[in-house]
Amino acid sequence: MAGEPQDDCLFCKIVAGNIPATIVRETETTIAFRDINPQAPTHVLVIPKAHYRDAAALAAGAPELAADVLRETQAVADEDKLESYRVVFNTGAGAGQTVWHAHAHVVGGRGLHWPPG
Numbered sequence: 001m002a003g004e005p006q007d008d009c010l011f012c013k014i015v016a017g018n019i020p021a022t023i024v025r026e027t028e029t030t031i032a033f034r035d036i037n038p039q040a041p042t043h044v045l046v047i048p049k050a051h052y053r054d055a056a057a058l059a060a061g062a063p064e065l066a067a068d069v070l071r072e073t074q075a076v077a078d079e080d081k082l083e084s085y086r087v088v089f090n091t092g093a094g095a096g097q098t099v100w101h102a103h104a105h106v107v108g109g110r111g112l113h114w115p116p117g
């Protein structure tokens, strides 16, 4: 069910502390941790602690939680003193989503091209 922890979900395991992660921020409803395969000097994932399969399900099912995640992306950027950065929610396999627990990528610390390709 939306919002409930999923046994087979990697990020639910990180939330539960069953898989280690380099956590940079934590709130009551969210955690932010460094991506295991960083694409830039700052590459942090911000996730809701509750399980939603993607950003669309999160926005539809828990808009206040979606706002918490968005607020935390800015807090991460502030903490890493990023003047420019990108927030990305890959949504769907065709867009590159590989982990089916909603997450925002916060990417920065180097020049970023647009469009991303």
Ligand code: 5GP
Binding pocket: 010, 019, 021, 022, 033, 034, 035, 036, 037, 038, 045, 089, 090, 096, 097, 098, 099, 100
């Ligand atoms: P997606 O492709 O779904 O948008 O992003 C998933 C991200 O999760 C990828 O950037 C990938 O490097 C990251 N990732 C996958 N497994 C782990 C892990 O075990 N720990 C951490 N910290 N990041 C992971």
Ligand code: ZN
Binding pocket: 005, 006, 009, 010, 011, 012, 013, 050, 051, 052, 100, 101
């Ligand atoms: Zn999950």
